[in-house]
Amino acid sequence: MPRLIEYADAPPDVRAVFDDIKATRRVPDVTNFWKALAAHPPTLARTWESLKQVMAPGGALDPLTKEMLYLAASATAGCAYCTASHTAAARAKGMTDAMHGELLAVVGMAAETNRLAEAMRVPVDAPFDE
Amino acid sequence: MPRLIEYADAPPDVRAVFDDIKATRRVPDVTNFWKALAAHPPTLARTWESLKQVMAPGGALDPLTKEMLYLAASATAGCAYCTASHTAAARAKGMTDAMHGELLAVVGMAAETNRLAEAMRVPVDAPFDE
Amino acid sequence: MPRLIEYADAPPDVRAVFDDIKATRRVPDVTNFWKALAAHPPTLARTWESLKQVMAPGGALDPLTKEMLYLAASATAGCAYCTASHTAAARAKGMTDAMHGELLAVVGMAAETNRLAEAMRVPVDAPFDE
Amino acid sequence: MPRLIEYADAPPDVRAVFDDIKATRRVPDVTNFWKALAAHPPTLARTWESLKQVMAPGGALDPLTKEMLYLAASATAGCAYCTASHTAAARAKGMTDAMHGELLAVVGMAAETNRLAEAMRVPVDAPFDE
Amino acid sequence: MPRLIEYADAPPDVRAVFDDIKATRRVPDVTNFWKALAAHPPTLARTWESLKQVMAPGGALDPLTKEMLYLAASATAGCAYCTASHTAAARAKGMTDAMHGELLAVVGMAAETNRLAEAMRVPVDAPFDE
């Protein structure tokens, strides 16, 4: 397990990022992911700035849709931590049990057809390849 | 490349599935994926029935959201055929360039944080693990 | 594309491996995989020795079963070259169209249930975890 | 961890699937995978119907070979739950220690040559690409 | 294939990123990756800023080592484009044929032992888990 750096033990540059995460997300503490990343402050700062920009409200996709896309990608990649944390985040943004069930069904079905398409080496249809 | 079975050369059980795909999707022909799967009719029939059920309208998620989740999963899995075909399908259901750009940004960001979380072996936060 | 080293242009240590591959498999030439690996003779020799040992007849699994397991693993890993070459190798060892169709069905189904099990973070059943 | 739905707490549609799993597999209870899937009854029913069809006896591949292919795919995909459960299932169908050892050797060797083939971007040999 | 946006057709915000890439890398034109990313200018700008920071000289790892790590990660992930472009980049920074051969050997060996460790579900040794 990685060393998790708590706010009380963090240097100023780490605290500044933790403060921004807490203010942006309106949470009392950051999650373990950020406490682990804090071992390398430049990566902590860069990753947070990037994530904040990607997930910012006001874009073409609403926040719940973005969060469910994040969850679908994480579940496909098989990252247990990310699946757990983004399931929680999506629920906090309004994902119901029924929506979660359908999301998982799509992820599972995609995994099956992805493998079949690759295992058969299906050529891309001409209209999709323009 | 796989042998692609055209409607004219297909046996009756394959034609029946092709007919249902064309009617359900209101398209003049099935894509290469189905023509390749037709080499094994039981897998063709089962996969189509399963996909039709998963992507059926009237659920908790709207068709465009499901299609974008399918695309996010396919892009994460690195399936070129599936990425091409589901990008086309999502566009046909209303995905704009801006939505596509944000979807890709989420998929890319998820890939980065997925790897970082796994590479650091971050323990799941207690509240997410209930 | 990698540089492919043909027998006529190969140094003696590469030729010795090519000769052993051709004799063991009773083929007139080695495939592109070995011609590409020949750019680094130690890796060529080590990989062939390892593969020859793993795929040697006389073990607990018959050669066709091993070849189909190799194909299932390659299709799951999404390696197009390996899927193509091991499909050909399995056919040469007796894999029929029906067997190929069932193999693909298992690979596809495994991909779906693998994703679902990981996406739900299902705990291993106690009897399987001893 | 997901909520696991026990038979006693399950609604009728879930119980019907559980009953069919227990009867088909001749087991006293379903595994955690099915108890977790039961949170979304349509996915439970569809996944079981699909799996039952794919793994049904009487096809071109015998049940042990199918189970070992499932295990090879699951091990390649890195799904710990699936690897554990399909190892147990394959052993129940007759996989010996020696067969398991050889299966793992093939899976490991495939992983190595898959990566090498992709890392070198080896072009598919002409005879395999017809 | 994606639409590739050339400098001559690019809007000012895209040109500014292209100019910075060309100046930083001292190249006459950007690669296809950046021309494709330019379809979504915020992702283009964010990705370049992030990559520039990660690959900046003056850190604890020298530029060639970083480039080879990038290549090892890309080859492991099976990204053909990235493998091709980072092989070229590593060669430009001094990777010899012998170094490339050893890098591929490590990537292949890691793939094999990664699969074996996961397929056997080996518990992490106590000293590594502190």
Next chain:
Amino acid sequence: MPRLIEYADAPPDVRAVFDDIKATRRVPDVTNFWKALAAHPPTLARTWESLKQVMAPGGALDPLTKEMLYLAASATAGCAYCTASHTAAARAKGMTDAMHGELLAVVGMAAETNRLAEAMRVPVDAPFDE
């Protein structure tokens, strides 16, 4: 969990490999990976011989660089055991916290650009494809 075979309980062929691992690495005991592999002595012997050759000193890459490449590949493949053990091995060979942080940053960045390049299906630039 797999059965772990301790030296005291191992047959002579397994002990011989364990002895060579301990002598080569100058360690008092082998790690769990080898104790698990010992269930299939031919795979134990072959894997160790292969790994010993790949990681042998005296090549074009120094031992620390090879170990970091191994770690980058293992982290990308998402193997928790391998990530833990190769992080320890790289630290033992001189990887500092700063080097580890930069390695993780490269692995994360590669994951993001790998996905973006594949999701956009970027064509390989002509100069890289020779």
